Amino acid sequence: MEELANTEQAQAWNGYEGRHWAEHHDRYDAVNSGFNEQLLDAAAIGPDDRVLDIGCGNGQITRLAAQRAHRGHALGVDLSAPMLARAREAAATEGVANVGFEQGDAQLHPLPDAAFDAALSRFGVMFFADPVAAFANTARALRPRGRLALLTLRGLGSNDLGDVLAAMSAHLPVESADESVESASSLADPERIREILSEAGYTGSEVVAADAEQLWGADPADAAEFLCGWGPVRHLLRSAEPGAAERVRAAAEDAMRPYHRSGAVRLRGAAWLTTAVRL
Template identity: 30%
Template sequence: MEDKNLKQKEFWSGAGGDVWVNKQREMDIMLNPLGQRAIDKLALSPDKIILDIGCGCGATSLEIAKQIPQGKIIGLDISVPMLDQASKLASEMSLMNTEFQVKDVQVEELKSEYFDIAFSRFGVMFFEDPFEAFKNIHNSLKQDGQLSFVCWQNASLNPWQSLSMQVIKQFLDLPAPPPQSPGPFAFEDKEYIKEILEVSGFQEIVITDNQEDIVMFSGKSIREASEDYLTINPVVTEMLKNSGDELKEEILEALITKFSDFHKNEGLLFPSATWIVTAKK
């Protein structure tokens, strides 16, 4: 297969992956509750064989592994540093029913009719060709196999992203990505999700609206939280790498002002909107 995801691989095995490894704790505090909504939809039993797509540093794989002691979970990602972190954590927790592989489910063949369940926490929105990717996922599932994933709704419903971009675009030239292009909000339109899954052969598709508050940078002051926010956006981090301290401080002060209404004792508390998606083969 042609490697259509080369840019994504280079990014996530470089600066993007390194940032997420360094900020793993903060990102898991933010994302674990949302990932749990998709885990709750799974028909887990001790001997299931499960695929975790875009598993990153392994939080969801490790959580699921505890619930399938006689089964196995295989976490796939295109980020070498994040998978190294996942393997390290699995070893520390003595979870021997985990396996982590550098693999792109869009362009690399998966074992046919092997998995009982395919799962993802925010890992399926980065494909250059999602139709090809989900056909591959569909083929990897056993008959009656289950799919469950969580993805972001529109950025305007997720102020942790939209408000910060309003600020950063005042200082940096950040062109808006084309609709449905690879990125966190590629699946904001549920009709687009439904189309992809139907074309890929999935049935019993259910897309549920999920809105809940999320915590970012728990226990941090407003300044510390704003500083950390700048570091978890790999694109912004790369653009600021060669910028002077004065520009960075201007952006930081503007973020502090914008985020001040959302700063609570536990860190930054934002509303969020996601889709919880389930389907069957």
């Protein structure tokens, strides 16, 4: 892999965070896949298109894009070796042959010039150290008038998960607030999204609200256990006082109860769906 600009994120995604996402790929896809059709439709992928998935993670969106571009190809790029291994394994299992995966930092990765018709990302672009550089690199890889479609969090206050995390935080020291949670909302301001994309070489940016149901577990106890294993929460628990972990887990379970229906814990996810074209 090339030299990294985003070294802190690379360490996380090649350490515990990436392993947890890879090992629980089906659960993270259950959380996020309600947004899949909205994103893929916004990218307007045709059967002959060449598609780039930025921050592809375990590769579900890459594989779905490849299926839409069945005479074309889809490439997923991500920092995380564990997640890319899972993505390749899933593609082989599902028989998706027109797909590839590369490990790299989107800010620096040597993508070929004008090689893609569309680029997309499902919550994979909120953690860049330099978002303008990352999106400029992506723009260079798109053909002129190539399409961009992105999903980013609308802010934890707009998501049901924000209420759950607030209940959990009451049992954690204020000074332990984790930057990883905050950085997930780094592109929650539509005006900032437009400014970044304009500076990076895109035009016609449109940012619209997108909601979807997110499945966090079979029941409140299952969902709370899974959430407490999520990297940012686990990081907070490591610096908390003895006994805090059980109180946090219990608070998460209680907060999940109102969302338990029809055999699952169902939280409302709120995102921004952004589309733009390369100049």
